[in-house]
Amino acid sequence: MKLAFLWQRAKQFRGELILISSLSIASSLVTLAIPWLAGQLLGGVVGGFQQDLKVTLGLLVSALVSMTVLNITSSIVSSAASLRILVQLREEVYNHVNLMPMAFHDRRKSGDVLALMTSEVGGLSGFLATTLTNVPSMMLTAAGAVVLLFLIDPTVAILVPILVPLFFIVMKLVGRNLRVIAQQARKAEVSVFATAESDLGMVSAIKAFATERYHRGAYSKAVKTSQKISFRQARIRAFIGPIVALIAALAAIAVLIIGSDALATGDRTPGELFAFLLYAALLTRPVGGLADIYGSYQVARGTLSRLEAVLELEPEPGHNSGSKLDRAAGGIIFENVQFSYPARPQVLNGLNLSIKPGEIVALMGDNGVGKSTLVKLLLRYYRADGGRIMLDGTDITEIQIQDLRRQFGYVPQRPMLFNGTIARNIAFGQPSISGDQATDAMSRAVKLSQAENFIADLPKGLETEIGDHGVRLSGGQGQRIALARALYRDPPIYILDEATSMYDLDSEAAFVEDCIDALRDRTVILITHRPASLALADRVLEVSYNEVTDVTGKF
Numbered sequence: 001m002k003l004a005f006l007w008q009r010a011k012q013f014r015g016e017l018i019l020i021s022s023l024s025i026a027s028s029l030v031t032l033a034i035p036w037l038a039g040q041l042l043g044g045v046v047g048g049f050q051q052d053l054k055v056t057l058g059l060l061v062s063a064l065v066s067m068t069v070l071n072i073t074s075s076i077v078s079s080a081a082s083l084r085i086l087v088q089l090r091e092e093v094y095n096h097v098n099l100m101p102m103a104f105h106d107r108r109k110s111g112d113v114l115a116l117m118t119s120e121v122g123g124l125s126g127f128l129a130t131t132l133t134n135v136p137s138m139m140l141t142a143a144g145a146v147v148l149l150f151l152i153d154p155t156v157a158i159l160v161p162i163l164v165p166l167f168f169i170v171m172k173l174v175g176r177n178l179r180v181i182a183q184q185a186r187k188a189e190v191s192v193f194a195t196a197e198s199d200l201g202m203v204s205a206i207k208a209f210a211t212e213r214y215h216r217g218a219y220s221k222a223v224k225t226s227q228k229i230s231f232r233q234a235r236i237r238a239f240i241g242p243i244v245a246l247i248a249a250l251a252a253i254a255v256l257i258i259g260s261d262a263l264a265t266g267d268r269t270p271g272e273l274f275a276f277l278l279y280a281a282l283l284t285r286p287v288g289g290l291a292d293i294y295g296s297y298q299v300a301r302g303t304l305s306r307l308e309a310v311l312e313l314e315p316e317p318g319h320n321s322g323s324k325l326d327r328a329a330g331g332i333i334f335e336n337v338q339f340s341y342p343a344r345p346q347v348l349n350g351l352n353l354s355i356k357p358g359e360i361v362a363l364m365g366d367n368g369v370g371k372s373t374l375v376k377l378l379l380r381y382y383r384a385d386g387g388r389i390m391l392d393g394t395d396i397t398e399i400q401i402q403d404l405r406r407q408f409g410y411v412p413q414r415p416m417l418f419n420g421t422i423a424r425n426i427a428f429g430q431p432s433i434s435g436d437q438a439t440d441a442m443s444r445a446v447k448l449s450q451a452e453n454f455i456a457d458l459p460k461g462l463e464t465e466i467g468d469h470g471v472r473l474s475g476g477q478g479q480r481i482a483l484a485r486a487l488y489r490d491p492p493i494y495i496l497d498e499a500t501s502m503y504d505l506d507s508e509a510a511f512v513e514d515c516i517d518a519l520r521d522r523t524v525i526l527i528t529h530r531p532a533s534l535a536l537a538d539r540v541l542e543v544s545y546n547e548v549t550d551v552t553g554k555f
């Protein structure tokens with residue numbers, strides 16, 4: 001399965017991979033000629049320099065230059081291919097993760113996917129383009145060296161039955177160990193990522209609770225654990241190549257000793273004797289290299305199975321299916337809806353709710369009763385376990401999912417702002433709005449959300465950078481930007497989940513007043529306890545475990 005996965009990826013880059021393999025095969029053919037030529041030259045030098053050695057010398061220098069050129073070219077082509085594979089793998093993982101259902105993101109471990117789509121795929125692309133493509137040339141060099149040794153002295157035939165089982169045993173012993181350690185090393189590395197990611201997002205709490213020393217200690221522990229395991233892994237890997245090369249060298253020496261009589265007394269030229277020694281030395285390199293590649297494969301296998309595990313997951317349904325929806329009228333019906341999060345108690349148990357197009361409905365209820373969950377079901381972040389949710393009479397599961405979501409201006413409880421300018425945060429990747437239309441939409445959104453004054457006071461106005469998650473804004477200012485983002489697109493339905501909870505009273509009143517006109521003909525679901533916002537609503541509903549009670553007029 002893993003090999004099939006690897007093969008599929010390799011197939012897409014077969015042109016480059018074949019080119020790299022061909023270059024390294026050519027290089028190994030030239031490499032195989034070098035000991036022979038060097039042997040001839042050395043034999044000639046020992047026996048006194050003769051005229052005809054000039055040709056050998058010329059050939060040897062040409063072989064060395066060609067080998068260098070081939071190696072440089074192959075190294076450049078492999079880097080280019082490795083980077084192309086990296087781009088493709090990164091995009092593939094990102095795009096796939098992008099389409100994963102919310103439940104995947106809820107349960108993913110912080111740092112896990114991040115490590116996979118950055119550093120791990122880096123290792124894999126290098127393995128594919130550089131390491132794996134060297135296998136044919138290494139095998140050719142090893143086989144060529146054995147054949148040439150055999151031609152010089154057939155005693156060498158005993159090398160093969162000695163080397164092959166030894167090679168196999170070492171690989172088996174090391175391989176299993178290495179796989180386990182590679183897994184542990186990866187876990188430790190993810191923990192370093194996750195700790196750093198979490199701590200950087202918690203800076204304010206760390207300072208407020210003066211827990212710097214504790215957090216430094218926890219991070220240091222994670223880093224040192226990773227160091228320890230990575231070093232254990234590096235130690236094993238450092239051993240594999242040289243040890244296997246040593247075994248090959250010892251075997252070659254054994255052959256030399258066993259066959260020394262024949263070698264010395266036979267009718268061999270000094271050139272052949274030199275060549276024999278050089279081929280024996282040459283043999284150790286590809287054999288050690290192949291062993292090292294086996295080690296890399298054990299590490300790559302871990303990455304491959306994690307990649308497969310993510311890429312095999314089904315994306316959320318509805319991206320490539322469902323009916324088109326241009327602009328909804330905004331009628332919403334929840335019919336006997338049941339829902340629970342995985343391994344959690346039931347949140348909604350037969351909820352019924354009907355909202356007419358253009359109606360403004362406020363939802364109230366105790367913390368944790370399920371108000372936000374209700375709108376998340378409407379947005380199809382999760383799928384209801386029972387019952388159905390309809391938009392303008394169509395079951396929302398039958399609508400193409402992005403068309404469905406585009407109907408909503410959703411302002412979640414915690415504003416989701418990113419590191420960029422105010423303007424970019426409001427426009428938020430909406431290339432369909434541009435030119436004058438964009439300028440008008442922006443000023444309307446900023447005005448309605450009551451963000452106009454504070455933005456005008458900033459020296460760079462809309463071009464002000466707001467920092468990670470909008471840290472350079474006050475809580476209420478952040479909420480205004482999040483609200484402006486929803487208003488910018490002017491969708492037919494608004495979902496405002498505690499969207500003005502941090503507004504000062506005057507601004508909230510101004511928002512409500514401005515919105516009475518602006519939100520006319522729009523369906524609005526307000527989740528709020530604030531009296532000013534409640535005043536905006538046509539109906540106020542109280543949500544509880546399995547019912548919705550109309551409490552309009554009681555507030």
Ligand SMILES: Nc1ncnc2c1ncn2[C@@H]1O[C@H](COP(=O)(O)OP(=O)(O)OP(=O)(O)O)[C@@H](O)[C@H]1O
Pocket residue numbers: 106341342344347365366367368369370371372373374413
């Ligand atoms: N992603 C999740 N995974 C598991 N349980 C969740 C998840 N999100 C919410 N819950 C649980 O579901 C229940 C309903 O949560 P929800 O956020 O819908 O409540 P709410 O009515 O909006 O509360 P609040 O007024 O505090 O915002 C809570 O018990 C909560 O712990």
